[in-house]
Amino acid sequence: MTAATEPSIDALRHKLSGLKKTAAPEVARLADWVLARPHEVAFHSVRGLAEKAGVNANTVVRLSQALGFDGFEACRLSFQDALRQRSDLYSSRAAELQSKASGDLYSALRDAAHANIDALFDDDSLRKIGMAADLLLKARRIHCVGVRSCYSLARYLAYTGAMAFPAFAQRMSEPGDIYDLISETGPDDVVIAITFPLYSVETVLAASLAKGQRAKTIAITDGFSSPVAEGAEIVLVPPMMGPQTLPSLVAAFATAEILIATMVSRSDQAPARIASYEQRLHNSGAYVR
Numbered sequence: 654m655t656a657a658t659e660p661s662i663d664a665l666r667h668k669l670s671g672l673k674k675t676a677a678p679e680v681a682r683l684a685d686w687v688l689a690r691p692h693e694v695a696f697h698s699v700r701g702l703a704e705k706a707g708v709n710a711n712t713v714v715r716l717s718q719a720l721g722f723d724g725f726e727a728c729r730l731s732f733q734d735a736l737r738q739r740s741d742l743y744s745s746r747a748a749e750l751q752s753k754a755s756g757d758l759y760s761a762l763r764d765a766a767h768a769n770i771d772a773l774f775d776d777d778s779l780r781k782i783g784m785a786a787d788l789l790l791k792a793r794r795i796h797c798v799g800v801r802s803c804y805s806l807a808r809y810l811a812y813t814g815a816m817a818f819p820a821f822a823q824r825m826s827e828p829g830d831i832y833d834l835i836s837e838t839g840p841d842d843v844v845i846a847i848t849f850p851l852y853s854v855e856t857v858l859a860a861s862l863a864k865g866q867r868a869k870t871i872a873i874t875d876g877f878s879s880p881v882a883e884g885a886e887i888v889l890v891p892p893m894m895g896p897q898t899l900p901s902l903v904a905a906f907a908t909a910e911i912l913i914a915t916m917v918s919r920s921d922q923a924p925a926r927i928a929s930y931e932q933r934l935h936n937s938g939a940y941v942r
Contacts, residue, residue, distance in 0.1 A: 662735040668720050679712045694732040695894050696768030698775035699725045726777045734876050765895030769904040772892040785871050785887045786915040792843040795821045798859040799847035807847050810909045816930045817923040831859045838868035846881040847873040849900050
């Protein structure tokens with residue numbers, strides 16, 4: 654099943670209803686369980702969902718395949734996209750918060766945060782982050798692009814990355830910087846494009862310009878149907894479910910932390926660079942002792 658044919662949540666529920674009647678007993682029971690709580694698929698890894706539903710991991714994979722997916726990761730992303738289709742607009746998400754009592758809201762926020770982090774530590778997600786780290790370690794220059802709600806994430810990546818790796822450029826601060834800096838990139842450079850629904854024009858443009866310059870791109874976004882995912886060498890999809898007004902960035906920041914930590918762990922020079930950076934700041938009086 655491809656991004657172009659991603660089903661709606663109603664279509665997924667229709668398939669689950671059919672599997673309740675036609676699938677093998679273990680898969681049928683899981684289909685019935687998921688039918689009542691489809692958000693659990695979007696939240697969890699294979700192991701997490703299996704534990705939550707009281708089945709083995711193989712049954713989770715079999716259900717994914719019975720729904721028409723190659724594996725669980727594609728299934729999970731499709732459920733994320735399907736659930737998000739009904740709540741892309743920030744105003745709609747804000748209005749939904751009005752119906753929740755404080756206790757219910759805090760429980761939902763807590764459960765979503767835990768589930769997003771658990772899903773991030775899925776083996777496939779960590780493998781892709783490792784691939785991204787290896788790609789960045791070979792780059793001549795690295796540009797992190799994110800605006801609006803993604804500004805702080807791009808800034809964090811650029812700042813923490815530059816402490817250990819001179820390839821990280823300062824974050825672009827003006828719209829014109831995209832044209833000026835991305836136009837200088839080439840095949841040895843990497844542009845990290847960060848955007849989530851609603852997608853920012855500036856970031857989509859940066860990814861497009863980078864591809865035109867034959868620079869490599871890493872997309873940190875919400876799914877493979879995202880406009881920055883097409884043509885990217887690596888697509889990182891941090892789980893973003895939750896009741897808050899904007900998609901949750903808890904797992905997105907964790908993705909950035911894991912990415913930089915992985916790079917540092919694979920570089921012999923990084924610890925000395927970080928120590929030198931820290932000492933320079935101490936010597937300049939940047940910190941209060």
